[in-house]
Amino acid sequence: MAETMQFKAEVKQLLDLVIHSLYSNPDIFLRELVANAADAIDKARFAALTDDKLARDWQIRLAIDKERRTLSITDNGVGMTADEVKENIGTIAKSGTKAFLENLKNAQAAGTPELIGQFGVGFYAAFMVADNVTIESKRAGMDAPAVRWSSDGTEEYTIEECDRAETGTTVTLHIKGDKDIYLENWKISEIIHKYSDFIEYPIILPFVKTNEDKTTSIEDRTLNSQKAIWLRPASEVTEEEHNTFFAHLAHGGKPLKHININAEGTNEFKALIYIPEETPFNLFMPDLQKKGLQLYVKRVFITDNCEALVPDYLRFLRGVVDSSDLPLNVSREILQENPLLGSIKRAVTGKVLGELKKMLERDAEQYKKFFKEFGKILKEGIHIDPANQEKIKDLVMFETMNGKPGELVTLKEYINAMPSEQEHIYYIIAESRQLALASPALEIFKSKGYDVLLMTDPVDEFIMQNFMQYDKKYLKSANKGELEIEKDPDAEENALAEATKKYQKLLDYIFDKLQDKLSAVRLTRRLTDSTCCLVGDSNSISPQLERLLKAMHQTAPESKRILELNPNHPVVEKMLSLCENDANSEQLAQYTDILYGEALLTEGSPLPDPLAFVKSVSALMK
Numbered sequence: 357m358a359e360t361m362q363f364k365a366e367v368k369q370l371l372d373l374v375i376h377s378l379y380s381n382p383d384i385f386l387r388e389l390v391a392n393a394a395d396a397i398d399k400a401r402f403a404a405l406t407d408d409k410l411a412r413d414w415q416i417r418l419a420i421d422k423e424r425r426t427l428s429i430t431d432n433g434v435g436m437t438a439d440e441v442k443e444n445i446g447t448i449a450k451s452g453t454k455a456f457l458e459n460l461k462n463a464q465a466a467g468t469p470e471l472i473g474q475f476g477v478g479f480y481a482a483f484m485v486a487d488n489v490t491i492e493s494k495r496a497g498m499d500a501p502a503v504r505w506s507s508d509g510t511e512e513y514t515i516e517e518c519d520r521a522e523t524g525t526t527v528t529l530h531i532k533g534d535k536d537i538y539l540e541n542w543k544i545s546e547i548i549h550k551y552s553d554f555i556e557y558p559i560i561l562p563f564v565k566t567n568e569d570k571t572t573s574i575e576d577r578t579l580n581s582q583k584a585i586w587l588r589p590a591s592e593v594t595e596e597e598h599n600t601f602f603a604h605l606a607h608g609g610k611p612l613k614h615i616n617i618n619a620e621g622t623n624e625f626k627a628l629i630y631i632p633e634e635t636p637f638n639l640f641m642p643d644l645q646k647k648g649l650q651l652y653v654k655r656v657f658i659t660d661n662c663e664a665l666v667p668d669y670l671r672f673l674r675g676v677v678d679s680s681d682l683p684l685n686v687s688r689e690i691l692q693e694n695p696l697l698g699s700i701k702r703a704v705t706g707k708v709l710g711e712l713k714k715m716l717e718r719d720a721e722q723y724k725k726f727f728k729e730f731g732k733i734l735k736e737g738i739h740i741d742p743a744n745q746e747k748i749k750d751l752v753m754f755e756t757m758n759g760k761p762g763e764l765v766t767l768k769e770y771i772n773a774m775p776s777e778q779e780h781i782y783y784i785i786a787e788s789r790q791l792a793l794a795s796p797a798l799e800i801f802k803s804k805g806y807d808v809l810l811m812t813d814p815v816d817e818f819i820m821q822n823f824m825q826y827d828k829k830y831l832k833s834a835n836k837g838e839l840e841i842e843k844d845p846d847a848e849e850n851a852l853a854e855a856t857k858k859y860q861k862l863l864d865y866i867f868d869k870l871q872d873k874l875s876a877v878r879l880t881r882r883l884t885d886s887t888c889c890l891v892g893d894s895n896s897i898s899p900q901l902e903r904l905l906k907a908m909h910q911t912a913p914e915s916k917r918i919l920e921l922n923p924n925h926p927v928v929e930k931m932l933s934l935c936e937n938d939a940n941s942e943q944l945a946q947y948t949d950i951l952y953g954e955a956l957l958t959e960g961s962p963l964p965d966p967l968a969f970v971k972s973v974s975a976l977m978k
């Protein structure tokens with residue numbers, strides 16, 4: 357008996373978006389359904405490697421029935437049981453669905469088409485052109501009854517057992533009244549040619565043929581050339597074909613660049629790898645981000661979820677690796693452990709990093725475009741891939757204190773622009789460019805004419821822990837540790853030591869008052885205009901990272917900071933005289949509170965007690 361089930365809320369939302377034309381181009385419903393059919397055959401063919409009984413003459417058949425207004429897509433792939441249909445079609449099981457729907461709505465507002473496929477929900481695109489969709493399916497390799505699923509794509513679907521002997525799936529679309537065009541052979545042929553030409557299995561559509569004697573007969577035609585684009589000579593593949601293939605892999609979007617690898621010798625493989633032009637929406641969804649490169653063995657699709665193929669920090673790549681040397685008939689899990697995969701990964705990583713370097717040298721504009729999209733991810737490599745760390749260091753770019761917003765420089769460019777007496781590379785970590793530039797810690801660098809790298813990505817602090825050196829120059833934080841500016845004439849050091857003697861009483865007073873918050877109070881040469889600033893000791897983490905870790909419910913080491921004072925500032929001088937006059941004065945206590953509050957505010961940290969701060973300010977203003 358047919359069972360009627362409600363769609364889950366998020367599916368309803370999705371269907372609503374689809375039906376109200378999420379895709380600017382409805383043609384791609386067929387691309388998605390054919391891709392599903394080909395995936396299903398991939399799975400069955402893989403299983404058939406170890407079980408001959410499952411082997412078939414693999415194909416995808418299309419059929420049009422103009423009278424009934426139907427278009428159907430049949431594959432002899434793996435099929436689904438009733439439970440699998442419910443799970444795969446009735447719900448969106450993937451995590452991050454909510455975020456996805458939000459993105460989708462925003463993207464729709466921006467007029468961006470073709471997002472659905474990126475989230476593994478391409479099937480629903482059928483409802484753009486159909487007012488009813490039926491799936492009939494029988495699972496291969498399992499003794500389960502065949503199942504029929506049917507829905508008009510609004511609130512609910514029905515599901516029941518049905519008669520079907522062949523394993524595989526037929527999806528039948530009842531075409532909407534205003535979408536007659538999808539009942540025309542020429543239109544269907546055109547779409548397949550455009551979007552699915554390289555699908556490995558024949559996609560067959562029957563045509564009516566007029567014979568010489570004027571009688572008619574039905575003739576099967578294969579619509580696609582089935583040529584694996586990655587096996588063709590690189591020079592023969594047109595840009596148009598690359599665009600189409602990329603859209604197939606990434607479910608939309610365009611490639612910025614393609615990279616061919618043709619490895620020979622003991623580990624033979626061919627690869628066609630794309631750097632996308634834009635960040636795919638799904639890149640940050642944990643379930644899907646791993647789907648990077650597809651692994652084929654001798655043209656047989658193995659998996660698109662192969663973490664062993666590229667390191668995490670290149671997870672934005674899309675493409676295909678086709679190996680001649682990996683064994684075919686073992687399980688995916690065992691295959692993932694094959695050492696040949698490790699060597700493919702090294703080769704792919706080396707090649708991609710090399711191509712990025714070339715792009716940087718030959719087409720800086722294109723490279724910057726790339727880096728703005730994926731630099732955040734690439735940078736992680738410095739932390740996680742020691743073997744390629746030096747190569748990645750050549751590729752990273754930062755904004756600088758003296759540059760314009762959005763203007764990026766490499767470390768090499770930074771070094772080339774350094775004044776001759778500057779010894780180290782300086783950087784500052786902050787939440788934003790604005791906060792970085794407001795930091796009093798930069799004053800000394802401004803006065804010396806040194807530039808400072810602005811590190812405003814949350815990952816920057818992690819990667820700096822492993823950065824150490826570039827081109828034999830140390831990277832030094834502008835607001836951590838003792839100020840390590842170029843070797844100073846001893847005179848300045850002596851002057852500071854002298855000043856410290858003079859200010860000792862004040863320094864002790866402030867430390868005594870704030871010792872639960874601070875690890876030290878000292879004078880500095882760092883400041884030229886401001887009264888004070890907070891710095892960490894060289895091993896501490898920044899307050900930004902501390903807040904980030906806390907927000908993620910991780911234990912952050914509570915790091916006490918160092919308060920540095922500018923001995924040449926009138927306010928600090930005034931405080932000294934107050935302190936010398938009467939260390940118990942109310943005014944001195946208020947000055948101290950305000951001074952500390954000021955230091956917190958300038959680095960973008962919240963005040964622990966804003967009310968007390970305001971009171972101190974008002975009291976002094978009176």
Ligand code: ADP
Nearest residue numbers: 392393396435436444445476477478479480525
């Ligand atoms: P995706 O294919 O990206 O995962 P879809 O919404 O298009 O997302 O399909 C959801 C799931 O339904 C697929 O992952 C697959 O498990 C199943 N499915 C869809 N079409 C078929 C088919 N023709 N044969 C077998 N399973 C299918």
